[in-house]
Amino acid sequence: MTTETANKTIELIIVRQEDPESKSYEEKFSIPYRPNMNVISALMEIRRNPVNKEGQNTTPVAWDASCLEEVCGACSMVINGKPRQSCTALIDKLEQPIRLEPMNTFPVMRDLTVDRSRMFDSLKRVKAWVPIDGTYDLGPGPRMPEAKRQWAYELSKCMSCGVCLQACPNVNDKSDFIGPAAISQVRLFNAHPTGAMHKAERLQTLMDGDGGLSNCGNSQNCVEACPKEIPLTTSIAAMNRATTLQSFKNFFGSDNTA
Amino acid sequence: MSSSNREFIYRRLHSLLGVIPVGGFLIIHLSVNWFATRGVEEYNRAAAFMEALPFRYVLEALFIFLPLIFHAVYGLYIAFQARNNTSNFSYFRNWMFRLQRITGVLVLIFVTWHVWETRVAAAFGAEVNFNMMEEIVANPAALIAYIIGITATTFHFANGLWSFAITWGITVSPKSQRIATFVTMGIFAALTFVGIRSILAFVGV
Numbered sequence: 521m522t523t524e525t526a527n528k529t530i531e532l533i534i535v536r537q538e539d540p541e542s543k544s545y546e547e548k549f550s551i552p553y554r555p556n557m558n559v560i561s562a563l564m565e566i567r568r569n570p571v572n573k574e575g576q577n578t579t580p581v582a583w584d585a586s587c588l589e590e591v592c593g594a595c596s597m598v599i600n601g602k603p604r605q606s607c608t609a610l611i612d613k614l615e616q617p618i619r620l621e622p623m624n625t626f627p628v629m630r631d632l633t634v635d636r637s638r639m640f641d642s643l644k645r646v647k648a649w650v651p652i653d654g655t656y657d658l659g660p661g662p663r664m665p666e667a668k669r670q671w672a673y674e675l676s677k678c679m680s681c682g683v684c685l686q687a688c689p690n691v692n693d694k695s696d697f698i699g700p701a702a703i704s705q706v707r708l709f710n711a712h713p714t715g716a717m718h719k720a721e722r723l724q725t726l727m728d729g730d731g732g733l734s735n736c737g738n739s740q741n742c743v744e745a746c747p748k749e750i751p752l753t754t755s756i757a758a759m760n761r762a763t764t765l766q767s768f769k770n771f772f773g774s775d776n777t778a
Numbered sequence: 779m780s781s782s783n784r785e786f787i788y789r790r791l792h793s794l795l796g797v798i799p800v801g802g803f804l805i806i807h808l809s810v811n812w813f814a815t816r817g818v819e820e821y822n823r824a825a826a827f828m829e830a831l832p833f834r835y836v837l838e839a840l841f842i843f844l845p846l847i848f849h850a851v852y853g854l855y856i857a858f859q860a861r862n863n864t865s866n867f868s869y870f871r872n873w874m875f876r877l878q879r880i881t882g883v884l885v886l887i888f889v890t891w892h893v894w895e896t897r898v899a900a901a902f903g904a905e906v907n908f909n910m911m912e913e914i915v916a917n918p919a920a921l922i923a924y925i926i927g928i929t930a931t932t933f934h935f936a937n938g939l940w941s942f943a944i945t946w947g948i949t950v951s952p953k954s955q956r957i958a959t960f961v962t963m964g965i966f967a968a969l970t971f972v973g974i975r976s977i978l979a980f981v982g983v
Contacts, residue, residue: 734789761947
């Protein structure tokens with residue numbers, strides 16, 4: 521370490537919570553600076569030496585992480601007010617003190633660890649898969665046009681990180697809104713040539729029950745917040761159009777199953 | 779989770795009624811107001827014509843009051859379901875989202891007061907004419923309340939048109955949504971001009 525960085529520190533304020541039921545509190549940390557750190561390596565430094573800024577021994581901060589290359593979505597947290605992945609949050613690019621909070625749209629388990637089960641429940645609700653299982657080989661499915669594959673690929677980048685739900689003013693404790701991620705997955709699977717065979721069924725999942733597609737209030741925070749730059753608001757509008765047509769088919773038409 | 783699509787229908791109905799008929803009525807109302815700029819006689823003639831429309835009470839109930847009440851009550855429910863977060867996400871559209879909810883509440887207060895002072899007063903025998911409005915806005919506080927109320931109404935309508943276009947799947951691409959922002963803000967500016975120019979006619983400006 522050069523003398524220039526020897527006395528430099530990284531200042532952090534972390535919103536902590538013992539367990540899902542207890543109240544949250546803030547704890548300050550001051551850790552030695554090293555070049556090229558990210559929020560994860562700062563948290564690892566606290567884990568190595570769990571002492572807060574006042575010099576008192578404390579418990580290491582709990583957080584989730586897995587891939588460390590922004591493709592798994594596990595390490596999402598609120599960093600200086602914005603939900604994002606902590607692996608790509610570089611210390612040198614953050615204003616200090618760095619404020620770390622859990623994504624409190626989700627149930628907080630401990631410190632920065634949240635329970636993102638609702639992301640997966642939503643994928644189940646909208647049937648975000650292509651059902652092909654059966655008793656015999658169905659043979660190859662229809663081909664997908666290359667141009668369509670290209671935009672559908674962008675939608676497939678969703679890693680269920682939960683950042684769009686945290687940014688959405690309509691996803692909160694007072695509302696059941698399913699959120700942008702799952703809506704975009706309906707568009708993805710309805711674009712798939714084999715997936716499209718269950719198009720009407722998936723659209724129905726967005727119309728039935730509470731907290732469906734229509735709860736979107738068009739604040740468009742999701743598309744600004746998405747780390748994978750998925751065109752979420754385009755997906756929502758496209759599903760609005762598809763459900764408009766589907767509801768007309770359901771009410772006036774006869775061929776409403778596909 | 780219930781399996782009915784009741785919420786979907788309510789939300790879509792809320793979006794539709796805001797434009798047809800409530801938004802349509804707003805445009806007619808503002809157009810009739812413009813007669814005030816042409817003088818007392820012209821305004822009173824227009825007001826009398828509207829008042830003398832056949833089936834007036836049926837038309838008022840079906841095309842104004844019932845849709846308006848549904849839009850207002852369900853709109854309040856929607857507005858208070860949001861947890862506004864413009865402090866962390868100060869994007870233009872997030873502000874518009876918040877303003878849509880703020881103006882919605884303002885418009886409800888304004889319209890209730892406006893109906894009380896004009897329609898309810900009329901039901902108790904007051905005559906709806908130029909003189910009535912002249913007396914109301916002679917009070918500077920009432921004039922300011924009218925100017926704020928009109929601006930909130932035209933904003934809520936114009937910005938509501940923008941989200942109406944998305945809700946029904948008309949503007950899907952980001953480009954069409956961006957152009958819709960310009961078009962609807964143009965509508966906001968034009969309707970606000972009409973509304974404020976007309977109310978000022980009652981104070982002789």
